[in-house]
Amino acid sequence: MSHSQYVNADFFTGRPTIEIAQALLGSTLLYRTPEITGGGLIVEAEAYLGTNDTAAHAFKGRRSAFSEPLYRGPGTLYIYRLRANYLLDIVTQPAETPEGILIRAIEPSINPEQLIKNRGKSGVLVTNGPGKLMQALGIQDQGMNLMAINDSQLAVDLGQRKVPRQILALPRVGVNPNAASGQLPLRFVVAGNPYLSDIKKRDWQSDHGWK
Template identity: 75%
Template sequence: MSKFQLVTPAFFTGRPTTKIAQDLLGTMLLYRSPQGIVGGLIVETEAYLGTNDTAAHAYHGRRSAFSEPLYREPGTLYIYRLRANYLLDLVTQPAETPEGVLIRAIEPVIDVNQLISNRGKSGVLVSNGPGKLMQALGIQDQEMNLQLITDSDLAIDLAQRRTPQQITAVPRVGVNAEAASGQLPLRFIVAGNPYISDSRKRDWRDDHGWQD
């Protein structure tokens, strides 16, 4: 992936996780698959803020083999399975600070036909959800779990970055809304992009919410 401008672990620290989650919007998520490089623009993320976040896997300092990646270096991949779906979380902040960003949706860009083939769906259904995007990329295991992103077949590219016209913060999906952190606006979306997981057609923009 030498022709790309790939982020290093330093990208995932040095500022709040909420800011990192927003900075990821518009960057290109790449995967070096057996069929070649596939990928898309990140259009939806969720921030999870560690021990004080009731929705986080590390709430109250919980630590297990399952959540161990959260306690590792920034830029560590946390790939886990939830209800038959594999999800991708990028660890943020220094080691032992268990925060991260869940990648919730991408807009297909690189080898779209392969993404469609992997997913078995077309249109927005290709990658408008965290489990769907992993299927589209062709990642259906945890082999890269605990790897640094720079040591893995995944990458975040800044060279093909696009700038959102508007980033909207809304509550996260699939968390306990009654818990203390349940309604915090920690999900960040590219407003008007059709690949957002719960988007409505009437909100879609012809330019998909990009400035350029």
């Protein structure tokens, strides 16, 4: 596995956040500890578009110790806590342009038995949501918050990837639907993948939506 295929700042350069979110689908999110590496294929990624996005933590230029990572350079990790869950956001644009992508779901592919053990659940419940996938990886603190992804124990591997047959753009989850940006289709998913956070079982595809 070549580290040269890990996402670094160059991956983000010169393209919009919505394009980056779609490019992440099918790549492998890794968490590497001295004991074990675990991870999975990214199947759901949600874009947040900064100061004009009513659902973004940086809406209207809001800036606090909480949201400070969003104002750093591309590839900065923004790990925050929401209702007892830790969530993973990756900053996508140059410093002072506070846009990012929330990784919402992964399909276990690297040491899945460790992810199951960490979550205490099996099947799609292991990683079919942003808080669940962090539990499954074993990340339950903000120790990597503000770190550049390629200086951290997290990585996105573009070398270990599958190609989605179809990418859907859907409204985001957990945002105010009545606000100006509430219904924007900024959640990108691998159509038919059973690990999506809100998919019905009848819509699962046997090949999980990969080519």
